[in-house]
Every structure is written in C-alpha cells, then in structure tokens.
Amino acid sequence: MPHWVRAGGLALAALLIVSACKRAEAPAPAPTPAPSPPVSAPTPTAAPLAVQDISLGKSVGADKSIAELATEFAPTDTFYVSVKTTGAAPSAKLTALWTYEDGQSVAESSEAIAPTGPATTEFHVSKPDGWPPGGYRVQVFLDGKAVGTKELVVK
C-alpha cells in the first residue's frame, strides 16, 4: 500500500473517531418533561358568617349603612342600628333587642339572611308618641349568640 494511501486512511479513521466522539459528547436533547397531572386549584371555602361592625344612627342609606351616626337622639327620632357581616351562611338569623334603662324591654326584631359575602342588615325602631328620655341599649345577636351592644341616650 502506498504511503499516502495509508496516511490518508489513518487520517480518515481519526476524523471518524473524532466525529463519533463529538457526536457522543453532544448534549442529549433535553427530555420532554412528562406531563404532570393537572392540579386543580383548591376550592375557596367560604368564610363562616361573622359580625364585623355595629353602628348606630338616625338614618340609613340604600346600602343599609348608617348615613348619620349618632348616640344622642331626640324623642321623635327613629333609632337605626346597622350590622355589617362577612362570610356566608345558607341561613342565619340576626336579632336586635332594644331595652330601656334598667333593662325594660322595648322591642325585638329579627331578620333571616343567607349572605354569600359581605352584607349589611339594618334594624330600626320608632315610637309615634315619642321616646321617654333616658338611656337605651340595643343588643345584637347572631343565631342567638350576643355579638355586640350599643348604647344611646334620648334627651
């Protein structure tokens, strides 16, 4: 075999080896990540119903919030108490119990609600011939459990 042929053959063999090595060293294509099972977002659970705020005043707006806050009333005024709640409940009962001075019962009224989120409930009482002067109190109950008290004075 001529010398140049042998040399060429060796060169070709070396080239193939290098090429093969390079091919082997080539980074393997990144494996396609196996599709992960779909993760469903956790269903938000509705917060339980709770009383957030109780306010007292002489009138309420369309949103049932107190439009005119007050703790002192005239005998001819109507008393309003507004109860803001958060959370949801399929059925709940808010009750307002109004008492006079030493605990004499004035009035009690309830509202059945099924809120799905923040809500406002108002209660009001009036007395056509005027309120006797003195101190009054309104207690608010949620499903029979006392959740707050407000006091007012008639002068």
Next chain:
Amino acid sequence: MGLFGDKSKAPPPAPAKPKPKADFSNVKTGSSSTAPPPAPAAAAERIYVVKAGDSLSKIAKTQYGNANQWKKIYEANKDVIKNPDLIQPGWKLRIPE
C-alpha cells in the same frame, strides 16, 4: 319620753316610689338587609298509591284525619285527577303537608 316626743320612734321615711314603667307597646320595628333571605324549604309531600275502594275523602281521612281535606289532595293532583269522584287504583297521588 321627752317634751317633743321620742324622735327615735319617728316613722321611717317612706320608700321611694318605684318609677312607673314606660309604655313601649306602640313601638314600631322594621328591618332589611342587603343579604338575600334563606331559600324556603322545599314543601314536603308524600306519595300515596290509590287502592281499590279508595276515595279522596277516605284518603284525606287516613292522611289528615279529616275527610274534608280531600280538596287539598285534589288540588295537588289535578294533573292526574280529572274527576274527584273517580280515582283509579294504582294512581300515585301527592299528599301535601
């Protein structure tokens, strides 16, 4: 006894009269809410399968204890009962509460 009487025997001061209770009998109340009212509970009703010899009065007597309540059953089953005097065995009648 002294010249001006025994003060120690003076009657005790009359107890203060209890304050008369205020009259709240004419108080008017009201309430409203932005929250919806609870859904009314589904009206409960039972199913009664008519037997041979039954009449609406007889069924009302057994179901309500009062034969005069037959109209209640008739009204609740007008889609089935065309003639209240004629009901057929096997009919399934709604018995409203």
